[in-house]
Amino acid sequence: MTSTVTVSGIGGPRLTLGFDRFDRLDLDRHLAVHGKLRAPTLEDLVRAAEQVDLRGRGGAGFPFARKLTAVAARVRYPTADPAPLPGERRDGRGSCEDVVVVVNGAEGEPGSAKDKVLLTRAPHLVLDGAQLAASALGTQRIVVAVEDDEAARSVRAAIGERRMPARIVRLTERFISGESGAVVRAINGETPIPPGVKVRASESGVDGHPTLLSNTETFAQLAVLVSLGPDLYASAGTQDEPGTTLLTVGGTQVVEAPLGTPLQAVLDRCRVPPSPGVLVGGYHGMWLDPAAVSRAVLSRAGMRRVGGTVGAGIVLPLTQGTCPLGEVTRIAAYLAAQSAGQCGPCRLGLPDVVRSLNALTEGAGTVEDVRRAAAVGRGRGACTHPDGTAKFVVSAMEAFGDDIDAHRWGGGCGLATYGVLPLPVPDGTEGRVAIDWSRCDGHGLCAYLVPELIQLDRHGFPVVLGTDIPSWMEKDVQKAVAMCPALALRVVGGVPGAPAARRS
Template identity: 50%
Template sequence: MGTPRLLAGLDRDPRLDREAHLAAHGPLPRYASDELVDLAADIDLRGRGGAGFPFARKLRAVIGSAREREGQTAVVVNGSEGEPSCLKDKALLLHAPHLVLDGALLAAAAVGAEEVVVAVTRADVERSVRDAVAERGPGGRRVRVARLPERFVTGEGTAMVGGLNGGAALPSGRRVRTSERGLGGVPTLLSNTETYAQLAVAARMGAPDYRAAGLPSEPGTVLLTVAGQTVVETPTGTSLAYILDLCGTRTGQGVLVGGYHGRWLDPGAARSADVSRGSLSAFGAVLGAGAVLPLPEDTCPAGEVARVTRWMAKESAGQCGPCVRGLPGLADVLEDAVRGGGRGALDAVEARLRAVRGRGACSHPDGTSHFVASALAAFPEEFRDHALGSGCGRRIVGALPLPQDESPPERLVVDWTLCKGHGLCVDVLPDVVRLDADGFPAEASMPVPGHLRPKALRAVRRCPALALRIQE
């Protein structure tokens, strides 16, 4: 929306090689160390990976640590993006990798680093970055591409540094500042892909022109991933509802902002909010990694949230009690509530949330518990109706994206030669079965989520005509 900056040139070429990159953006100017710090401070550049930490402060911290120790420094590009609802950093590294490398090399010159490491988790992203490095030819600072496991927690700072240092890509559980001790034990500047791309754009434009777009208090543009599939560049201050409309979707039942460690906005708040830290904070939300997930009217909110919670429990580091026991336990009681476990099940969810909060070795337990708590506050009637047995009658359509399962889900199959339209199946399994106008199942084959398999078996057993079966 508006004049593209990060995405400039992609209307003509699907991927900008070195030549196309220079044609779209021009040559990269040189900056002295203090000049680059001043530029980052002047445009209030914040980390675009979730925490929103001021980039100028990171630069100063690494420069200061290096001076105190009179040693080496390193620069790391966090291109892991382990959350399935986020695609913006993958999009940059696949389609505009030279812009990211420009920003990282500018930062490396400022902190005196001899090497830049780009950490990725996907094979296609790795190939794209390696191709970009080769296109630049020999000379200058070394750029190394490293492949790490594709997991949600890989992007956490100590997890990434641990993986790059040859260990497990898991959070250390210690409050270690990478600006003091990071890659190879040296002061390390670590930030995400979009942050470095924004730095490269600002270096070419200069602070006054960069600040011409967006809000005076939050200048520039941001990248958003809308509905887990569309990457959009927008000036800050743009209406969230307007962005959803341009992407062909609506606020629906609500909008999850910030991904699976984010917060839910009800439809009214989503229609009122702008894309800015100030606007979203007024509604108790943060932009985080830029994921914007509207929930359509035809899906089950409780089922969608339970499905993500189970995945988040599996994606934990597995190193402390809140991760090993707390998150799987939270997923268990939440699924029990969605299956009709009664008021006691909802009380158990609240108890699990209290037990997890503030006790994890990293932010994953807190982030997941806040996601669930926000959903309970946004959809109280949905969770209550499910817990008390009536449910909502809607299926789970996967509006909150998760990685593809290794094996396809089981399916509930109707034998039309036997079905008499008794309708008992929809009473048992309202989240899977819908009836048509004549009272028969609307579909002959329906996917059954794993957590609903017990109910599917009950539906098969209860069918008087023996017209149902479960098929892999």
């Protein structure tokens, strides 16, 4: 993937320093570019992170200093626990030797490439940050969790060059695989889905030990902070939000820009033509209309002012000529199918959201129907996936009002849905729904039973979205196959338990 991604910057490079000269910084090149870092004490590292308000770059924006102190407190004062969160499980005590530092290199979002760029081109910068944190916490246990083959090879080579006691864990490439609880479960050899209950990794993470878990860019930023020092680090960005950030634009361009940069300047740098709307923050982010894009500033505060979010640094402009509502519906169906299927808001709520979007697309539903479906189960999910999906959908109702009106009153906007928003490339490891068109009569029952995988076009005929069948949907798919009046639905691939006569 990274071979097709271009990297550029606005202002002076930090994370991408040396990229103009080297495709990949091995250890010698890394030391020549960034130098060898002095390992600060825990107190100094926490103080530096607090001084620049270093936040996680994986989407949640949690203060890094608080993560450090939470893990350290678990080791030093194992019985001085704050009150547990509702539904939270706690079952670990730590020592310095038990502490684990985890680099979360999982980029389950199809539109993100920044962490893979760092892991493949500047792996030592990421490992520097991980080692700085591990040293401050008095441990040598470092785990790098990755999804991408190229990233895994690059990190493995870097670990060998440094002769450091770190290990690599491969993750399944899936939208929810980057959620912190899912990463911990994967490292522990469990099913890589969110645990369903609130568990603080700082208290019970890898093997039940206190765990410091942050995403790839966060550790790279930590290394840059220690290298430059807080004052020089804060010379870029804004007073309240110092530093630079990495953005993935359109899924194919990675840009390093100072926080506080106008969003339009980034789009101009990437030569993005005028767009009917821009998605910021990825598929759990929010849509901005052209007026909001012109005012948007790349910072937490700047994005809040226009109703957006920086999130994981994903910027997806919508191409002129494709149906905005159709694109939103397509991604909502993908998100519904990507859930872990372990709670009502995902198993019932997200399919209802897709059904309401389908009805709106056909002119038979309303915006209020979509909002109502998106609000069901708000805040009650086993993880943030249903709320993030709802945020994505509801923001589209604001950003694409004209297109929605065309669908409501005219039955459509006259534009085809070209699928310009990125989705994963099929790898053939899971089954897929297929339709025998010589039999299909357009009954539409399949779209009602599995809306995450099948939608209806304006003529009432099914459109297969091309999404792999997740394990939790296998029974629903079997039911849809069995109930098809025309016997036109089948499964291609290896879904366990599907009727053999209807599989190919």
